[in-house]
Amino acid sequence: MKFDEIAVTGAPYGVTAGPDGRMWVTSVHSGQILRIGDEVSVFDLDPGCGPAVITPGPDGALWFTRLHDHRIGRIDVDGASTSFALPTPEAGPYGMAAGPDGALWFTEMNLDRVGRITVDGEITEIPLGVEGSYASTIVTGADGALWVTLNQAHAIARVTVDGKVTVFALPTEKAAPVGIARGDDGAVWFVEIGAGQVGRVTPEGEITEFPLPQRDARPHAIAADGAGGCWFTEWGANRVGHVTANGEFEHFALPTPGSEPHGLAVAPDGAVWVALEAGKVARLH
Incomplete structure (x- = not known):
């Protein structure tokens, strides 16, 4: 396998495959969204809004968190964007995922909550009941939760x-x-940036952890490979890693x-796209 790198403006952070067959990337420090196909298109947002995690929505648009101005953003495949203010100030929205109920779900890092937003912009917030939890990323599981x-x-x-809400403590401190x-x-x-491990949790809460060969690799983001394993970024080691269902690693x-690799996504053709905050997007194929 080999990497191709594309130099882009700003600081790429989150990446996802869009419904239009192109890759969509957040540029967190420059307040932009990038669309990567045969060429790179740049869509300016509000300066300083801090777009972070991005995901396809059920309405054919891309939805993303705006970490710095505490809003949820929406951009259609032609680049027209809008945003929605959160009910609670200084919420710190970060992770985002399409839910099983036709809405988008997101984390509020500063408030120990998750939020839910409909495609019409109606927002509700749910307390997690764990003080100082710093809720980070979110995904819909196979169990519909x-x-x-x-x-x-x-x-x-x-x-x-x-x-x-049910909370499962991890075995590793x-x-x-x-x-x-x-x-x-x-x-x-999931990945454990503090312990240098990849973890797996069943719907019943059974947890397995796989220690990385380099425990200070600081794994950051993870995505399923479509064949039973997962890809993940190793921010501290400047690598992309792969883990099989049995916990075997390749780097x-x-x-x-x-x-500075952060977000990554697997495209429909199996290529792995990685957002590099240093100003590039990499493709591993």
Whole structure:
């Protein structure tokens, strides 16, 4: 496998495959959304809004969190965008995922809550009941619930669409989970940036952890590969890693030193796209 790199403006952070067959990237520091196809298109947002995590919505648009101005953004495939203010000030929205109920769900890092927004912009907020949890990323599991990494509580939360919260403490102290993804095996997979591990949790809450060969690699984001394993970024090691369903690892060094890999996504053709905050987007194929 090999990397191709595309130099872009700003600081790429989140990436996802869009419904239009192109890749969509947030540029967190420059307040922009990038659309990557045969060419790169740049869509300016409000300066300083801090677009972070992006995901396709059920309405054919892309939805993303605006971390710095505490709003939820929406952009259609032609680049027209709008945003919605959150009910609670200084919420710190970060993770975002399409829910099983036709709405979008997101985390509020500063408030120990998750939020839900309909495609019409109606917002509700649900307390997680864990103080100082720093809720980070969120995904819909195979069981139809939302799964959330609680970075500073060193735990994973399961949230049903009617608001019932169950918290599963991780076995490893100071694990600090960040990225989370729905696996191909019915479980949810996540990475522990503090402990240098990849974890797996079943719908019943059974947790397995796989230590990385380099424990200070600081894994950040994770995505299922469509064949039973997962890809993940290793921010501290300047690499992209792969883990099989059995916990076997393979690692791929990024071509540019200090590239700061954060979000990643698997495209329909199986290529892995990685947002590099140093100003590039990489494609592993």
